[in-house]
Amino acid sequence: MQKLLIIFAAAALVSCGNSPTLNGKDSTGTNETHADEHGHGEETVELTEAQARTVGLQTAAIENRSLSGAIKVNGMLDVPPQQMLSVSTPFGGILRNTQLLEGYWVKKGQVIAEMEHPDYIQLQQDYLEAKAQFGFLEQELERQQELSKENVTARKTLQKTEAEHRALKVRIEGLRQKLLLMNIHVATLEKGTIVRAIPVLAPISGYVTKVNANIGKFVSANESMFEIVDTEHLHAELTVFEKDIPRLKIGRKVRFVLSNETKERTATVHLIGREIDSDRTIRVHCHLDKEDKEMMPGTYLKAWVETGAMEVPSLPDEAIVMEGGKYYVFLAQEEPHHFKRLEISTGVSGNGYTEVRLPEETPAGAKFAVKGAGDLMAAMMNAGEAGHAH
Structure with missing residues (x-):
């Protein structure tokens, strides 16, 4: 009898090692994360039918939507030579x-x-x-x-x-x-x-x-x-990353705030550089809409360059989950309530939708969790913590 109790206890410890939790509650049976032969996670998670109903899980495909937004960039005040x-x-x-x-x-x-x-x-x-x-x-x-x-x-x-x-x-x-x-x-x-x-x-x-x-x-x-x-002819010199170059146009409006102020000022894109620096950025020259000789050259600033409306692939904001400084979506698999986590990059946002850039290998017509994505991330993270605990 004593030997049987020891065997049952060992079996219980093994079974709980891979049991993820959903919103802090233990899940039963079917939702799990998988690992390859080297022990690395495959970025997958599965919910039971009951769990899917609880979180209101819904899926949808990416749609092209007309979004207008702004590119957030850094820069500094400068003067012409x-x-x-x-x-x-x-x-x-x-x-x-x-x-x-x-x-x-x-x-x-x-x-x-x-x-x-x-x-x-x-x-x-x-x-x-x-x-x-x-x-x-x-x-x-x-x-x-x-x-x-x-x-x-x-x-x-x-x-x-x-x-x-x-x-x-x-x-x-x-x-x-x-x-x-x-x-x-x-x-x-x-x-x-x-x-x-x-x-x-x-x-x-x-x-x-x-x-x-x-x-x-x-x-x-x-x-x-x-x-x-001569500070009466200051301009804003912005540093824009290579990926955002196609969204720039001369004449676009720019909103910026100096590092030593909270007041928002405006400028207009006047020139766009034609050479990409070693850090994969270009220089964008902007004329200030209102001159102010009290401003000092060399002052750092944060700016938002208006990009105008354009058709871009997008998902609802709640379909995108941020974790560890990275953005993720959950790709629906063939099995019901089975999802694979994909790292993505984002673009412009507006009206509750955000532009998404998927990995090239993403299948056409794929569907993603648009409701319950946060719960899927929580289940995956809890499973990882449980796996490390035992």
């Missing part, structure tokens, strides 16, 4: 004065710094001397031309004077252009006023984002001293 400028001078010098700090707003043409160097004075001196010499050469040229008409002077002398006149004229124009690059007023200089410091002007209106030089520092030619960004 022509709106982000580095300020430098074409001539090296010592920074003698500036009031700029990061965050200051400056206006185009505003004096933002002053530079000094002996070369600046020498250049102005060279220009004035060349101008004085040019006046003399013009008079000499006129005299040689008159003498040439009367055959008093040799033709060679006239040609030499003309060449010297042309060369000096070119030199004066070259010096003049250099002075303009240094923001020196040539008209004032020609009156005899030589300045020792040259102004540095803001090339655009915007915010100062970087200050790379301090007073007293020698700044080399073309070395960046300041960086200025």
Whole structure:
């Protein structure tokens, strides 16, 4: 008698090892998950007739429906290259004065710094001397031309004077252009006023984002001293995954929220990139519907790109179950109330339906659990926990 009790107890432990539960209650007999010879689950589950009635189990095939939705993407605020400028001078010098700090707003043409160097004075001196010499050469040229008409002077002398006149004229124009690059007023200089410091002007209106030089520092030619960004022309640069590219169109509306705000803003798709990056994404350039110079470039954002209505294969939302960060549906098998779990990817949603993308091997005309899918998932998970417990 004692040996029979031990055998019955062992048999009970073996039988409960594969008994799944439904909604926390023990199921009897027929609902089960199957495992292959290696012990891996085949992703199948079966309910009894009574259990199917209890959960209101229903199946249906996938249907094409007209759904409109939005693609959720990430991005950042950016500015066009022509709106982000580095300020430098074409001539090296010592920074003698500036009031700029990061965050200051400056206006185009505003004096933002002053530079000094002996070369600046020498250049102005060279220009004035060349101008004085040019006046003399013009008079000499006129005299040689008159003498040439009367055959008093040799033709060679006239040609030499003309060449010297042309060369000096070119030199004066070259010096003049250099002075303009240094923001020196040539008209004032020609009156005899030589300045020792040259102004540095803001090339655009915007915010100062970087200050790379301090007073007293020698700044080399073309070395960046300041960086200025015009935030009035910010745009949203979105990162969109390759699979969503076909759903993008120029002119689509975009809703976005900055990482440091809760206010929703809008933009419009302006350009769609033509090169897929190594992470299988493309860049989408969007123009803001309302400019705001208080926004800062580099701010991260979350966005929703409207996709418009289109015909897509879809199932009711309740047919799709999420588990472990993945989406699943339950494919009906030939046996009654026998289902196989399939991992899928989803697309747009609307009006209680969601676009589904099935594995390629899914048979045509297949039916799926559209009511009771959550209970099927619970039965499968409970069966797995029971299997690990014994």
